[in-house]
Amino acid sequence: MKRYLTLAFTLLLTSAVFAQSGYRIGAKVSDFVLKDAQDRAIPLSSFKDAKVVVVVFTSVKCPNSKLYEARLQNISQAYGGRGVNFVFVNAAIGLDEGSAKTQPDNPNGNPTFPYLVDEGQQLSKQFGATKAPEVFVLQNTADGFVLRYKGAIDDNPQVESYVKENYLRSALDDVLAGRTVSTPERRATGCLIKRF
Template sequence: MKRYFTLFVALFLIGNVFAQSGYRIGAKVENFTLKDAQNQAVELSNFKDAPLLAVVFTSVSCPYAKLYETRLQQLSQAYTGKGVRFVYVNTTIGLEEGSQTDKAQPDRPSAQTFPYLIDEGQQLSKQFGATKAPEVFVLQNSPDGFYLRYKGAIDDNPQAGNYVKQRYLANALDALLAGRSVAEAERRATGCLIKKF
């Protein structure tokens, strides 16, 4: 009996360590550098002029991410004039075989529409604790760096944009732009599981 209890406690602690990986709401986000499809380096510090930055972990291979492409374009167009910048990070999901990264090809329509950064070796998805594609992290700029204010789902209906009832990402952006805290700062994302190496 004592052995089972010890095993249970060990599994619980291990589960908590994995569940707590990545940034928590309110945490300062460290600078990062990723390369785009043209092999140019892009850093978090490149966005210091943006009051808000939406980092979207996605995948050119994920059916859920493809369903969200139009909605993300619409959100980007609606909020760019308000100072919000969007960054799309292409990461590896469980559907891919062979190579550890599914690099966005410049001739793909989605790659032309979305300026993807390549999550080589999954360095950024691990740093943020992203588990699904698509999953969004909203960072708020302040004099000493970027802080995480929202993470999770874009909305409540991955399959059909016309039937969305809760616009989690838009609500978070609206609140932050108005100088308010985000009422629902975390919302579990639905999408393709990001493969861990």
Template sequence: MKYLASFVVALLVTASVFAQRGYQLGSKVADFSLKDGQNKTVSLSDFTNSKTVVVVFTDNQCPYAKLYENRLVTLSSTYAARGVQFIFINPGVGLGEGSDSMEDLAAKNYSFPYLADEGQRISQQFGASKTPEVFVLHNMGGEFVLKYKGAIDDNPQVESGVKSNYLKSVIDEVLANKNVSTTDKRATGCMIKRY
């Protein structure tokens, strides 16, 4: 019985440690720099003129990320004129056979940066666990504060079946300087393989 109690306590402590990993809502997000497919360095601080930055952890190999790609590109173009900057970050670059390469990133012709998180330092810093997973950062006097993390909407398979557009609602609320009504929705997607 004593062994079982010790095991349960250890399990709970481990679970709480994993739950606390990464940025928490309201946290200031530290500047980071990553390379894109053309080997150009892009930093979060490059976007201090943006009102909001949406960081999307994604992976070209993930079926869920593929389903969301057009939705995210559309959101990016819809909100670009309103001061919203999207950044795609791929934590799966360089994981070996079947993973994305820098050439895969370069092949994507987005109007926003698509960066490689080689070594997975930034995805771990954010606490990202799935692809796609979004993090909405509000620019507050040159410092970015986490306002939302998690799912894009409530229907990854069928865009026409979406009832709740979490990301779109959060962006609208942040741009209007309103309190964010949805702060954390569990992302649906592929688990990020850690190495």
């Protein structure tokens, strides 16, 4: 019995540690620099004129990420004129993808957003991203970028026409209107980002 209690306590403690990794809602996000597919350095601070930056952890090899490519492209275009910039980060989901410098297939032509490479998974660890795709909404404030939403894009990864709740769009609308995000976290579903 004592062994089971010890095991249960260890599992509870371990899950609490993993649940608290990365930025929490309301935390200031440190500046970061990642390279794009052409080896150009792109810092977060280069988006100083944006009202909001959406960091999307995705993967060129994840089927769930592929299901969201067109949706994210449409959201990016819909909110681009309102001061929202999207940054796509290729978060390796397996050992063979650690240095992938490819971009996702884009059904609408050339991407209209930076697509960066998370070498060594440094940024996904910093943010606490666990799935691809997973989004982080950063509001540009006088003190720097602050995390306002993290998690899922919507409630139906498989079929866009069956989506009932657009979590990302709702969060963007709240932030742009100066409101507190009504639901600041939603568990992302998708491919697990395997740590190596």
